[in-house]
Amino acid sequence: MEVFAVEGLPEVRAGDDLAAMTGERVDLQPDDVVCVASTVVSKAEGRTADLADYEAGERARRIATRAAEEAGEDRDPRFAQAVIEASEELLMDRPIMLAVTRFGHVTVNAGIDRSNVPGSDLLLLPEDPAASARRLQEGLGARVVVTDTSGRPFRYGQRGVALGWAGLPAARDWRGERDREGREMEATVQAVVDELAGAANLVTGEGDGGTPVAVVRDFDFGDHAGDDDLFRTADDDLIRPAVREYYAE
Structure with a gap:
């Protein structure tokens, strides 16, 4: 091979x-x-997104606040909201966000990438x-x-x-x-x-x-x-x- x-x-x-x-x-x-x-x-x-596309809900703000306290640095609650919206379920949200994607894969942050995304903040996994x-x-x-x-x-x-x-x-x-x-x-x-x-x-x-x-x-x-x-x-x-x-x- x-x-x-x-x-x-x-x-x-x-x-x-x-x-x-x-x-x-x-x-x-x-x-x-x-x-x-x-x-x-x-x-x-076209599975790119910007943090500005997300309005952080109560759970996202709570996740970001707790993560900031544990890490000692600011965490953007809009990223947590992006993970929530890309997930069928969050199995855990501390100390990491472990998500079940909508197609069944279980991974950290719903697989959302923040590197090598020219012109955008986030790259989401393929929808299907x-x-x-x-x-x-x-x-x-x-x-x-x-x-x-x-x-x-x-x-x-x-x-x-x-x-x-x-x-x-x-x-x-x-x-x-x-x-x-x-x-x-x-x-x-x-x-x-x-x-x-x-x-x-x-x-x-x-x-x-x-x-x-x-x-x-x-x-x-x-x-x-x-x-x-x-x-x-x-x-x-x-x-x-x-x-x-x-x-x-």
Whole structure:
């Protein structure tokens, strides 16, 4: 398997045809997987905002006040309001805002970015990353994973994760197959799109030198059943109810 970054993409702006911009710079093969950073997907889809667009409500002001007291510096309640409005639920609002996005991803600050956003204060995640991936797949003629970077419980550092995908299942389902001792596997479901996003993140980079699109070539899903469940539902999540109860006001 080969993973390489697509070089030479210009700054992406609202309305840009991201599929065409990518296709002009790489000779794609039908079985390629194109991993596209959510930042450029959001920019192309016009998902920018300014703090002035938000009027902070009571909860946002309370979050900002408490954060300022703990950090010893001013915090803008309008940012807290932006996170609230981008979220289906805030699982916790102290010491960080851990949000459930409207498409099911759980992440800090609802994934709102404040860096590399020319002309605006904020960059929101794509509204529907799965739909974004399908549009890109149609334009590119290749499999697509829309990626982001995210922290992990119990570990330092960030890694790439998938927000949306098209053209391949989210996971390899090993249940029912046999291990080396002949035992039937009962629980293993391998989150392939997350692993592809992580591989892509190794070559796309971060900061001002990052390249937002990578191609994974010669990846073989294999002769496995596919599974498309990646985001746990509230009813299927052991952690979410505990966090919700602990931080209930």
